[in-house]
Amino acid sequence: MAEVQIRRYRDEDHEEVKEVFTIGMSEHIPPSCMHVLKQPLAQMILGCVFCALLTSSKSILLPVLAVTLLLAAGRQCISYMFTKYIQTSLDQDLDHIQQTYLDPPNACFWVAESQGRVVGTVGCLTAAKDENFLELKRMSVKKTHRGQGIAKALCRTxxxxxRERGYLGVMLHTSVVQTDAQKLYEHMGYQKIREFSAPEFIAKLTNFTLIEYQFIIKQDHY
Structure with a gap:
Protein backbone atom coordinates (compact mmCIF):
# COMPACT_ATOMS: atom_id res chain seq x y z
CA MET A 1 0.00 0.00 0.00
CA ALA A 2 1.39 3.41 -1.03
CA GLU A 3 2.09 5.88 1.78
CA VAL A 4 -0.64 8.46 2.34
CA GLN A 5 0.12 11.94 3.65
CA ILE A 6 -2.49 14.28 5.16
CA ARG A 7 -1.50 17.88 4.46
CA ARG A 8 -2.99 21.33 4.05
CA TYR A 9 -4.54 22.21 0.72
CA ARG A 10 -2.41 23.98 -1.89
CA ASP A 11 -3.65 25.93 -4.93
CA GLU A 12 -2.35 23.28 -7.33
CA ASP A 13 -4.70 20.73 -5.73
CA HIS A 14 -7.81 22.60 -6.89
CA GLU A 15 -8.87 20.54 -9.91
CA GLU A 16 -8.15 17.22 -8.21
CA VAL A 17 -10.13 18.26 -5.13
CA LYS A 18 -13.14 19.12 -7.28
CA GLU A 19 -12.80 15.82 -9.14
CA VAL A 20 -12.65 13.75 -5.94
CA PHE A 21 -15.72 15.54 -4.54
CA THR A 22 -17.76 15.40 -7.77
CA ILE A 23 -17.12 11.71 -8.42
CA GLY A 24 -17.73 10.86 -4.77
CA MET A 25 -21.11 12.61 -4.72
CA SER A 26 -22.14 11.08 -8.06
CA GLU A 27 -21.61 7.61 -6.58
CA HIS A 28 -24.63 8.21 -4.35
CA ILE A 29 -27.06 8.36 -7.28
CA PRO A 30 -27.63 4.54 -7.66
CA PRO A 31 -28.24 3.95 -3.91
CA SER A 32 -30.54 6.99 -3.88
CA CYS A 33 -32.57 5.43 -6.70
CA MET A 34 -32.86 2.22 -4.68
CA HIS A 35 -33.93 4.24 -1.64
CA VAL A 36 -36.71 5.87 -3.65
CA LEU A 37 -37.92 2.51 -5.00
CA LYS A 38 -38.30 1.23 -1.43
CA GLN A 39 -40.67 4.06 -0.53
CA PRO A 40 -44.39 3.12 -0.32
CA LEU A 41 -45.42 6.14 -2.41
CA ALA A 42 -43.13 5.17 -5.30
CA GLN A 43 -44.27 1.55 -5.16
CA MET A 44 -47.93 2.63 -5.10
CA ILE A 45 -47.52 4.93 -8.11
CA LEU A 46 -45.70 2.31 -10.16
CA GLY A 47 -48.18 -0.39 -9.19
CA CYS A 48 -51.22 1.74 -9.98
CA VAL A 49 -49.86 2.82 -13.36
CA PHE A 50 -48.98 -0.75 -14.27
CA CYS A 51 -52.36 -2.17 -13.24
CA ALA A 52 -54.38 0.63 -14.84
CA LEU A 53 -52.61 0.31 -18.18
CA LEU A 54 -52.70 -3.47 -18.09
CA THR A 55 -56.45 -3.40 -17.50
CA SER A 56 -57.21 -0.79 -20.14
CA SER A 57 -54.84 -1.95 -22.87
CA LYS A 58 -55.09 -5.72 -22.36
CA SER A 59 -51.40 -5.81 -23.27
CA ILE A 60 -48.30 -6.29 -21.13
CA LEU A 61 -46.10 -4.18 -23.42
CA LEU A 62 -47.66 -0.78 -22.70
CA PRO A 63 -47.59 -0.99 -18.87
CA VAL A 64 -44.03 -2.33 -18.91
CA LEU A 65 -42.96 0.53 -21.18
CA ALA A 66 -44.75 3.10 -19.00
CA VAL A 67 -43.13 1.81 -15.81
CA THR A 68 -39.72 1.80 -17.52
CA LEU A 69 -40.19 5.42 -18.58
CA LEU A 70 -41.26 6.38 -15.04
CA LEU A 71 -38.15 4.71 -13.61
CA ALA A 72 -35.95 6.53 -16.13
CA ALA A 73 -37.62 9.85 -15.29
CA GLY A 74 -37.15 9.19 -11.59
CA ARG A 75 -33.45 8.53 -12.06
CA GLN A 76 -33.13 11.75 -14.04
CA CYS A 77 -34.78 13.68 -11.21
CA ILE A 78 -32.38 12.20 -8.65
CA SER A 79 -29.40 12.87 -10.93
CA TYR A 80 -30.59 16.46 -11.24
CA MET A 81 -30.81 16.78 -7.45
CA PHE A 82 -27.22 15.60 -7.01
CA THR A 83 -25.93 17.67 -9.94
CA LYS A 84 -27.54 20.75 -8.42
CA TYR A 85 -25.98 19.99 -5.02
CA ILE A 86 -22.53 19.49 -6.57
CA GLN A 87 -22.77 22.80 -8.44
CA THR A 88 -23.99 24.60 -5.32
CA SER A 89 -21.05 23.20 -3.35
CA LEU A 90 -18.60 24.37 -6.01
CA ASP A 91 -20.15 27.83 -6.07
CA GLN A 92 -20.30 28.17 -2.29
CA ASP A 93 -16.81 27.07 -1.31
CA LEU A 94 -14.94 24.55 -3.46
CA ASP A 95 -14.25 27.15 -6.15
CA HIS A 96 -12.93 29.46 -3.41
CA ILE A 97 -11.06 27.15 -1.04
CA GLN A 98 -8.36 29.67 -0.14
CA GLN A 99 -10.86 32.38 0.81
CA THR A 100 -13.31 30.02 2.49
CA TYR A 101 -11.08 27.60 4.39
CA LEU A 102 -7.52 28.94 4.59
CA ASP A 103 -7.84 32.70 5.08
CA PRO A 104 -10.14 32.54 8.17
CA PRO A 105 -8.20 31.70 11.38
CA ASN A 106 -10.57 28.95 12.56
CA ALA A 107 -11.09 27.09 9.30
CA CYS A 108 -8.91 24.74 7.26
CA PHE A 109 -8.90 22.34 4.33
CA TRP A 110 -6.75 19.21 4.00
CA VAL A 111 -6.05 16.66 1.31
CA ALA A 112 -4.86 13.08 1.54
CA GLU A 113 -2.03 12.62 -0.96
CA SER A 114 -0.77 9.32 -2.34
CA GLN A 115 1.95 9.06 -4.98
CA GLY A 116 1.56 12.74 -5.80
CA ARG A 117 -2.22 12.55 -6.33
CA VAL A 118 -5.08 13.81 -4.19
CA VAL A 119 -7.08 10.79 -3.00
CA GLY A 120 -9.10 12.34 -0.18
CA THR A 121 -10.38 15.68 1.07
CA VAL A 122 -11.91 17.28 4.15
CA GLY A 123 -12.52 20.81 5.37
CA CYS A 124 -13.95 22.53 8.43
CA LEU A 125 -15.51 25.85 9.34
CA THR A 126 -17.03 27.34 12.46
CA ALA A 127 -20.57 25.95 12.49
CA ALA A 128 -23.24 28.52 11.64
CA LYS A 129 -25.66 26.73 13.95
CA ASP A 130 -23.39 26.85 17.02
CA GLU A 131 -20.14 28.82 17.16
CA ASN A 132 -18.82 26.47 19.85
CA PHE A 133 -18.54 23.74 17.21
CA LEU A 134 -16.63 23.25 14.00
CA GLU A 135 -18.52 21.81 11.04
CA LEU A 136 -16.79 19.03 9.10
CA LYS A 137 -17.39 19.48 5.36
CA ARG A 138 -16.49 18.00 1.98
CA MET A 139 -15.23 14.67 3.30
CA SER A 140 -14.51 12.37 0.37
CA VAL A 141 -12.07 9.56 -0.40
CA LYS A 142 -11.46 8.04 -3.83
CA LYS A 143 -13.07 4.63 -4.24
CA THR A 144 -9.69 3.10 -5.12
CA HIS A 145 -8.24 4.19 -1.77
CA ARG A 146 -11.06 3.32 0.61
CA GLY A 147 -10.55 0.79 3.39
CA GLN A 148 -7.05 2.12 4.11
CA GLY A 149 -7.97 4.30 7.10
CA ILE A 150 -7.79 7.57 5.15
CA ALA A 151 -11.26 8.75 6.15
CA LYS A 152 -10.49 8.01 9.82
CA ALA A 153 -7.24 9.98 9.56
CA LEU A 154 -9.10 12.92 8.00
CA CYS A 155 -11.68 12.80 10.81
CA ARG A 156 -8.92 12.81 13.43
CA THR A 157 -7.24 15.75 11.70
CA ARG A 163 -9.27 20.69 20.10
CA GLU A 164 -6.29 22.98 19.49
CA ARG A 165 -8.62 25.93 19.02
CA GLY A 166 -10.77 25.21 22.05
CA TYR A 167 -13.99 24.14 20.35
CA LEU A 168 -16.47 21.96 22.23
CA GLY A 169 -16.76 19.56 19.33
CA VAL A 170 -17.38 18.89 15.65
CA MET A 171 -20.69 18.55 13.84
CA LEU A 172 -21.52 17.34 10.34
CA HIS A 173 -24.35 16.35 8.03
CA THR A 174 -24.66 13.25 5.88
CA SER A 175 -27.54 11.62 4.01
CA VAL A 176 -29.67 8.56 4.66
CA VAL A 177 -28.11 6.71 1.69
CA GLN A 178 -24.51 7.24 2.84
CA THR A 179 -24.50 4.19 5.09
CA ASP A 180 -20.73 3.69 4.97
CA ALA A 181 -20.22 7.28 6.09
CA GLN A 182 -22.69 6.80 8.94
CA LYS A 183 -20.80 3.73 10.14
CA LEU A 184 -17.50 5.59 9.95
CA TYR A 185 -18.71 8.58 11.94
CA GLU A 186 -20.36 6.42 14.59
CA HIS A 187 -17.15 4.37 14.88
CA MET A 188 -15.23 7.62 15.38
CA GLY A 189 -17.49 8.60 18.28
CA TYR A 190 -20.03 10.82 16.56
CA GLN A 191 -23.58 10.75 17.95
CA LYS A 192 -26.68 11.10 15.81
CA ILE A 193 -28.49 14.29 16.85
CA ARG A 194 -31.42 14.52 14.44
CA GLU A 195 -32.76 13.42 11.08
CA PHE A 196 -34.62 15.83 8.80
CA SER A 197 -35.84 16.18 5.22
CA ALA A 198 -33.59 17.71 2.61
CA PRO A 199 -35.00 21.05 1.41
CA GLU A 200 -35.60 20.09 -2.23
CA PHE A 201 -39.16 19.16 -3.21
CA ILE A 202 -37.98 15.91 -4.82
CA ALA A 203 -36.22 14.97 -1.58
CA LYS A 204 -39.32 15.66 0.51
CA LEU A 205 -41.47 13.64 -1.87
CA THR A 206 -39.12 10.64 -1.71
CA ASN A 207 -38.34 10.80 2.02
CA PHE A 208 -34.68 11.58 1.30
CA THR A 209 -33.43 12.67 4.71
CA LEU A 210 -30.27 14.24 6.08
CA ILE A 211 -28.66 13.23 9.37
CA GLU A 212 -26.87 15.56 11.75
CA TYR A 213 -24.02 14.10 13.80
CA GLN A 214 -22.09 15.63 16.66
CA PHE A 215 -18.74 14.77 18.20
CA ILE A 216 -17.85 16.13 21.66
CA ILE A 217 -14.17 16.91 22.16
CA LYS A 218 -12.47 15.23 25.10
CA GLN A 219 -9.31 17.02 26.05
CA ASP A 220 -7.35 13.89 27.03
CA HIS A 221 -8.28 11.47 24.25
CA TYR A 222 -10.91 10.55 21.66
Missing part, protein backbone atom coordinates in the same frame (compact mmCIF):
# COMPACT_ATOMS: atom_id res chain seq x y z
CA UNK A 158 -10.42 17.82 12.03
CA UNK A 159 -10.88 16.74 15.68
CA UNK A 160 -7.27 17.72 16.49
CA UNK A 161 -7.79 21.10 14.81
CA UNK A 162 -10.98 21.67 16.84
Missing amino acids: VADFA
Whole structure:
Protein backbone atom coordinates (compact mmCIF):
# COMPACT_ATOMS: atom_id res chain seq x y z
CA MET A 1 0.00 0.00 0.00
CA ALA A 2 1.39 3.41 -1.03
CA GLU A 3 2.09 5.88 1.78
CA VAL A 4 -0.64 8.46 2.34
CA GLN A 5 0.12 11.94 3.65
CA ILE A 6 -2.49 14.28 5.16
CA ARG A 7 -1.50 17.88 4.46
CA ARG A 8 -2.99 21.33 4.05
CA TYR A 9 -4.54 22.21 0.72
CA ARG A 10 -2.41 23.98 -1.89
CA ASP A 11 -3.65 25.93 -4.93
CA GLU A 12 -2.35 23.28 -7.33
CA ASP A 13 -4.70 20.73 -5.73
CA HIS A 14 -7.81 22.60 -6.89
CA GLU A 15 -8.87 20.54 -9.91
CA GLU A 16 -8.15 17.22 -8.21
CA VAL A 17 -10.13 18.26 -5.13
CA LYS A 18 -13.14 19.12 -7.28
CA GLU A 19 -12.80 15.82 -9.14
CA VAL A 20 -12.65 13.75 -5.94
CA PHE A 21 -15.72 15.54 -4.54
CA THR A 22 -17.76 15.40 -7.77
CA ILE A 23 -17.12 11.71 -8.42
CA GLY A 24 -17.73 10.86 -4.77
CA MET A 25 -21.11 12.61 -4.72
CA SER A 26 -22.14 11.08 -8.06
CA GLU A 27 -21.61 7.61 -6.58
CA HIS A 28 -24.63 8.21 -4.35
CA ILE A 29 -27.06 8.36 -7.28
CA PRO A 30 -27.63 4.54 -7.66
CA PRO A 31 -28.24 3.95 -3.91
CA SER A 32 -30.54 6.99 -3.88
CA CYS A 33 -32.57 5.43 -6.70
CA MET A 34 -32.86 2.22 -4.68
CA HIS A 35 -33.93 4.24 -1.64
CA VAL A 36 -36.71 5.87 -3.65
CA LEU A 37 -37.92 2.51 -5.00
CA LYS A 38 -38.30 1.23 -1.43
CA GLN A 39 -40.67 4.06 -0.53
CA PRO A 40 -44.39 3.12 -0.32
CA LEU A 41 -45.42 6.14 -2.41
CA ALA A 42 -43.13 5.17 -5.30
CA GLN A 43 -44.27 1.55 -5.16
CA MET A 44 -47.93 2.63 -5.10
CA ILE A 45 -47.52 4.93 -8.11
CA LEU A 46 -45.70 2.31 -10.16
CA GLY A 47 -48.18 -0.39 -9.19
CA CYS A 48 -51.22 1.74 -9.98
CA VAL A 49 -49.86 2.82 -13.36
CA PHE A 50 -48.98 -0.75 -14.27
CA CYS A 51 -52.36 -2.17 -13.24
CA ALA A 52 -54.38 0.63 -14.84
CA LEU A 53 -52.61 0.31 -18.18
CA LEU A 54 -52.70 -3.47 -18.09
CA THR A 55 -56.45 -3.40 -17.50
CA SER A 56 -57.21 -0.79 -20.14
CA SER A 57 -54.84 -1.95 -22.87
CA LYS A 58 -55.09 -5.72 -22.36
CA SER A 59 -51.40 -5.81 -23.27
CA ILE A 60 -48.30 -6.29 -21.13
CA LEU A 61 -46.10 -4.18 -23.42
CA LEU A 62 -47.66 -0.78 -22.70
CA PRO A 63 -47.59 -0.99 -18.87
CA VAL A 64 -44.03 -2.33 -18.91
CA LEU A 65 -42.96 0.53 -21.18
CA ALA A 66 -44.75 3.10 -19.00
CA VAL A 67 -43.13 1.81 -15.81
CA THR A 68 -39.72 1.80 -17.52
CA LEU A 69 -40.19 5.42 -18.58
CA LEU A 70 -41.26 6.38 -15.04
CA LEU A 71 -38.15 4.71 -13.61
CA ALA A 72 -35.95 6.53 -16.13
CA ALA A 73 -37.62 9.85 -15.29
CA GLY A 74 -37.15 9.19 -11.59
CA ARG A 75 -33.45 8.53 -12.06
CA GLN A 76 -33.13 11.75 -14.04
CA CYS A 77 -34.78 13.68 -11.21
CA ILE A 78 -32.38 12.20 -8.65
CA SER A 79 -29.40 12.87 -10.93
CA TYR A 80 -30.59 16.46 -11.24
CA MET A 81 -30.81 16.78 -7.45
CA PHE A 82 -27.22 15.60 -7.01
CA THR A 83 -25.93 17.67 -9.94
CA LYS A 84 -27.54 20.75 -8.42
CA TYR A 85 -25.98 19.99 -5.02
CA ILE A 86 -22.53 19.49 -6.57
CA GLN A 87 -22.77 22.80 -8.44
CA THR A 88 -23.99 24.60 -5.32
CA SER A 89 -21.05 23.20 -3.35
CA LEU A 90 -18.60 24.37 -6.01
CA ASP A 91 -20.15 27.83 -6.07
CA GLN A 92 -20.30 28.17 -2.29
CA ASP A 93 -16.81 27.07 -1.31
CA LEU A 94 -14.94 24.55 -3.46
CA ASP A 95 -14.25 27.15 -6.15
CA HIS A 96 -12.93 29.46 -3.41
CA ILE A 97 -11.06 27.15 -1.04
CA GLN A 98 -8.36 29.67 -0.14
CA GLN A 99 -10.86 32.38 0.81
CA THR A 100 -13.31 30.02 2.49
CA TYR A 101 -11.08 27.60 4.39
CA LEU A 102 -7.52 28.94 4.59
CA ASP A 103 -7.84 32.70 5.08
CA PRO A 104 -10.14 32.54 8.17
CA PRO A 105 -8.20 31.70 11.38
CA ASN A 106 -10.57 28.95 12.56
CA ALA A 107 -11.09 27.09 9.30
CA CYS A 108 -8.91 24.74 7.26
CA PHE A 109 -8.90 22.34 4.33
CA TRP A 110 -6.75 19.21 4.00
CA VAL A 111 -6.05 16.66 1.31
CA ALA A 112 -4.86 13.08 1.54
CA GLU A 113 -2.03 12.62 -0.96
CA SER A 114 -0.77 9.32 -2.34
CA GLN A 115 1.95 9.06 -4.98
CA GLY A 116 1.56 12.74 -5.80
CA ARG A 117 -2.22 12.55 -6.33
CA VAL A 118 -5.08 13.81 -4.19
CA VAL A 119 -7.08 10.79 -3.00
CA GLY A 120 -9.10 12.34 -0.18
CA THR A 121 -10.38 15.68 1.07
CA VAL A 122 -11.91 17.28 4.15
CA GLY A 123 -12.52 20.81 5.37
CA CYS A 124 -13.95 22.53 8.43
CA LEU A 125 -15.51 25.85 9.34
CA THR A 126 -17.03 27.34 12.46
CA ALA A 127 -20.57 25.95 12.49
CA ALA A 128 -23.24 28.52 11.64
CA LYS A 129 -25.66 26.73 13.95
CA ASP A 130 -23.39 26.85 17.02
CA GLU A 131 -20.14 28.82 17.16
CA ASN A 132 -18.82 26.47 19.85
CA PHE A 133 -18.54 23.74 17.21
CA LEU A 134 -16.63 23.25 14.00
CA GLU A 135 -18.52 21.81 11.04
CA LEU A 136 -16.79 19.03 9.10
CA LYS A 137 -17.39 19.48 5.36
CA ARG A 138 -16.49 18.00 1.98
CA MET A 139 -15.23 14.67 3.30
CA SER A 140 -14.51 12.37 0.37
CA VAL A 141 -12.07 9.56 -0.40
CA LYS A 142 -11.46 8.04 -3.83
CA LYS A 143 -13.07 4.63 -4.24
CA THR A 144 -9.69 3.10 -5.12
CA HIS A 145 -8.24 4.19 -1.77
CA ARG A 146 -11.06 3.32 0.61
CA GLY A 147 -10.55 0.79 3.39
CA GLN A 148 -7.05 2.12 4.11
CA GLY A 149 -7.97 4.30 7.10
CA ILE A 150 -7.79 7.57 5.15
CA ALA A 151 -11.26 8.75 6.15
CA LYS A 152 -10.49 8.01 9.82
CA ALA A 153 -7.24 9.98 9.56
CA LEU A 154 -9.10 12.92 8.00
CA CYS A 155 -11.68 12.80 10.81
CA ARG A 156 -8.92 12.81 13.43
CA THR A 157 -7.24 15.75 11.70
CA VAL A 158 -10.42 17.82 12.03
CA ALA A 159 -10.88 16.74 15.68
CA ASP A 160 -7.27 17.72 16.49
CA PHE A 161 -7.79 21.10 14.81
CA ALA A 162 -10.98 21.67 16.84
CA ARG A 163 -9.27 20.69 20.10
CA GLU A 164 -6.29 22.98 19.49
CA ARG A 165 -8.62 25.93 19.02
CA GLY A 166 -10.77 25.21 22.05
CA TYR A 167 -13.99 24.14 20.35
CA LEU A 168 -16.47 21.96 22.23
CA GLY A 169 -16.76 19.56 19.33
CA VAL A 170 -17.38 18.89 15.65
CA MET A 171 -20.69 18.55 13.84
CA LEU A 172 -21.52 17.34 10.34
CA HIS A 173 -24.35 16.35 8.03
CA THR A 174 -24.66 13.25 5.88
CA SER A 175 -27.54 11.62 4.01
CA VAL A 176 -29.67 8.56 4.66
CA VAL A 177 -28.11 6.71 1.69
CA GLN A 178 -24.51 7.24 2.84
CA THR A 179 -24.50 4.19 5.09
CA ASP A 180 -20.73 3.69 4.97
CA ALA A 181 -20.22 7.28 6.09
CA GLN A 182 -22.69 6.80 8.94
CA LYS A 183 -20.80 3.73 10.14
CA LEU A 184 -17.50 5.59 9.95
CA TYR A 185 -18.71 8.58 11.94
CA GLU A 186 -20.36 6.42 14.59
CA HIS A 187 -17.15 4.37 14.88
CA MET A 188 -15.23 7.62 15.38
CA GLY A 189 -17.49 8.60 18.28
CA TYR A 190 -20.03 10.82 16.56
CA GLN A 191 -23.58 10.75 17.95
CA LYS A 192 -26.68 11.10 15.81
CA ILE A 193 -28.49 14.29 16.85
CA ARG A 194 -31.42 14.52 14.44
CA GLU A 195 -32.76 13.42 11.08
CA PHE A 196 -34.62 15.83 8.80
CA SER A 197 -35.84 16.18 5.22
CA ALA A 198 -33.59 17.71 2.61
CA PRO A 199 -35.00 21.05 1.41
CA GLU A 200 -35.60 20.09 -2.23
CA PHE A 201 -39.16 19.16 -3.21
CA ILE A 202 -37.98 15.91 -4.82
CA ALA A 203 -36.22 14.97 -1.58
CA LYS A 204 -39.32 15.66 0.51
CA LEU A 205 -41.47 13.64 -1.87
CA THR A 206 -39.12 10.64 -1.71
CA ASN A 207 -38.34 10.80 2.02
CA PHE A 208 -34.68 11.58 1.30
CA THR A 209 -33.43 12.67 4.71
CA LEU A 210 -30.27 14.24 6.08
CA ILE A 211 -28.66 13.23 9.37
CA GLU A 212 -26.87 15.56 11.75
CA TYR A 213 -24.02 14.10 13.80
CA GLN A 214 -22.09 15.63 16.66
CA PHE A 215 -18.74 14.77 18.20
CA ILE A 216 -17.85 16.13 21.66
CA ILE A 217 -14.17 16.91 22.16
CA LYS A 218 -12.47 15.23 25.10
CA GLN A 219 -9.31 17.02 26.05
CA ASP A 220 -7.35 13.89 27.03
CA HIS A 221 -8.28 11.47 24.25
CA TYR A 222 -10.91 10.55 21.66
